[in-house]
Amino acid sequence: SCMGLLPKPPKRDFIKFMEKDRRGLDSNVLRFLARMNTTKPIDQERRFIISYYLSDDTISVFEPPVRNSGIIGGKFLERSRIKKPNQQPYSTDMSQYYLSNDLFVGACVNFNSHIFVLIDADEYAFRYMEQNPGYSKANINAILQKLVSAVGSNQDEIRSFFMKNDPNGLGCLGYDQLVSLLRQVDPNISDQEIMTVARHYSQRTQEDAIDSQKLVAIVQEQLRKRNYEGFGKLLEDCMQNDKDKQGLLDGEIVRTIFRAHNVPLPDDLLRAALSMSVATEKGEVAYKNLISQMNWRDCPVPPMQYEPSSDPNWVGTQQGKGSVSMINYQNLLDDCFGKGKSSS
Numbered sequence: 001s002c003m004g005l006l007p008k009p010p011k012r013d014f015i016k017f018m019e020k021d022r023r024g025l026d027s028n029v030l031r032f033l034a035r036m037n038t039t040k041p042i043d044q045e046r047r048f049i050i051s052y053y054l055s056d057d058t059i060s061v062f063e064p065p066v067r068n069s070g071i072i073g074g075k076f077l078e079r080s081r082i083k084k085p086n087q088q089p090y091s092t093d094m095s096q097y098y099l100s101n102d103l104f105v106g107a108c109v110n111f112n113s114h115i116f117v118l119i120d121a122d123e124y125a126f127r128y129m130e131q132n133p134g135y136s137k138a139n140i141n142a143i144l145q146k147l148v149s150a151v152g153s154n155q156d157e158i159r160s161f162f163m164k165n166d167p168n169g170l171g172c173l174g175y176d177q178l179v180s181l182l183r184q185v186d187p188n189i190s191d192q193e194i195m196t197v198a199r200h201y202s203q204r205t206q207e208d209a210i211d212s213q214k215l216v217a218i219v220q221e222q223l224r225k226r227n228y229e230g231f232g233k234l235l236e237d238c239m240q241n242d243k244d245k246q247g248l249l250d251g252e253i254v255r256t257i258f259r260a261h262n263v264p265l266p267d268d269l270l271r272a273a274l275s276m277s278v279a280t281e282k283g284e285v286a287y288k289n290l291i292s293q294m295n296w297r298d299c300p301v302p303p304m305q306y307e308p309s310s311d312p313n314w315v316g317t318q319q320g321k322g323s324v325s326m327i328n329y330q331n332l333l334d335d336c337f338g339k340g341k342s343s344s
Contacts, residue, residue, distance in 0.1 A: 012056060028054040030128060032103060033120035034061075045069075048076060048116060050109075052100055057081055059098060061111065077111060085110040104129070104137040106191035119191075123268060130196060137192040140200045146193075148336050150186040155337045158185065162329050171330035172203045178327050203326040212276050213301070219265065219273050220296035226264040231295045234261055238287040248284040251275075 030052040036043045046069075049062045058079045065073030084096045098109065107118045129138035136142050151158050161184075163169075165177055173181070175198055182189055182197070237257050242249055251274045258270060265273070277290040292299055 016055065030054065030100060030103065030125040031122045032105070032118045032125065034109075034116040034118050037108060037115040037117050042070070046071065050103070050116065050118065051079075052098075052103055053079070054100060057097060057099060059111070061114075061116075077114075082111050085113075101134055101136070104135070104190065104192035105195060106137075121192075126195070126199065129192075130199070137190055138196050140196055143189075143193045143196055144336055146189070147182075147185060151336070159333055159337070162333060166329070171328055172326045173329050174326060178329065197332065198327050201328050201332045203328040215269075215272055215276055216293050217301045219269060219294055220301055222265055222269065223263075223294060224296045228264055229297060230261055230263075231291050231297075234258070234263070235288065235291050237261065238291070242287075247286055247288050248279060249287050251278065251283050251285050254285045254287055254290070 032050045032052075034048045034050050036046055036048075038044060046063065046066075049064065051060045051062070053059070059077070059082050060075070060079035061077035063071075063073040063076045081097045084098060084102075087095060098111075103109065103118060105118050105121055109116050109118070126138070129135040130140070133139075162173070162181060165181065166173060178198060179194055182194055234257065237260075238249060238254065239245075241253055241257065254274060255270060258265070263270070273290065273294070274285055277285045277287070277293070279286040279289075
């Protein structure tokens with residue numbers, strides 16, 4: 001430092017640290033699955049977990065150990081702020097570091113001369129980017145505007161193009177079909193934008209109903225193990241907050257009530273249970289039905305085992321092929337071009 005012989009450490013943004021530090025089960029850590037961008041066959045198979053800490057904009061890289069791979073896994077990059085490449089070393093301008101909006105599925109990043117391609121993210125990262133401004137790759141409105149500008153005046157051709165890939169006229173497409181069609185509409189669209197569209201217009205199928213039954217069994221098993229029986233107090237508190245007495249409450253209010261009563265469920269499992277009981281387009285939850293399904297005393301179901309998502313050897317969520325199977329493209333077209341020609 002030219003200002004003194006004893007350089008002072010940089011001051012931390014304490015307000016941001018307090019706002020974005022871990023709070024309860026909200027980790028404020030965005031996790032991505034990545035691979036190396038290399039031609040070496042051995043390194044092509046390696047997978048890395050990139051964690052971005054929103055509290056101080058630091059990044060860490062971890063490589064899950066793989067048996068018989070010949071590579072010792074573990075900590076690959078110590079948690080720290082990472083400078084963007086191709087900056088002059090002695091410039092008078094402030095150094096530029098990687099920020100959270102630089103990381104998205106499909107992005108290519110250079111961490112200290114190690115080039116990674118992000119290929120997946122966990123559910124928390126997807127949800128955080130979709131619900132907070134500043135992430136254009138996860139903003140459904142910005143993505144739709146981008147698609148509309150790419151289509152131009154060829155709206156009818158795009159409608160017929162989608163319908164040709166739906167011979168049964170169900171108004172739905174598989175995830176792989178959607179990827180292929182969107183790539184033809186806009187070759188520069190990123191994987192994150194495709195996943196955002198697929199998640200927003202996902203269509204529930206009969207398999208999803210089966211999964212909801214499994215979810216109820218997993219929730220009851222967790223509550224049974226912890227011997228939780230406070231369902232009556234839960235229902236009473238929800239009814240007190242239901243001023244309209246319609247049996248509906250906002251999902252975040254229900255989640256807050258569950259946390260206040262110390263319901264022993266991981267946050268990802270609780271969010272999944274809340275989404276299962278959404279009854280209106282506003283996201284309101286039918287709390288009576290939700291609590292009744294959780295009540296392992298009065299409404300027991302066969303038990304199932306569950307492992308939380310905090311596993312350090314997490315290897316991706318398979319957002320495209322796993323969590324989203326069918327996409328309602330008719331709603332997508334209506335939001336892009338309006339409903340005037342939906343029947344043609």
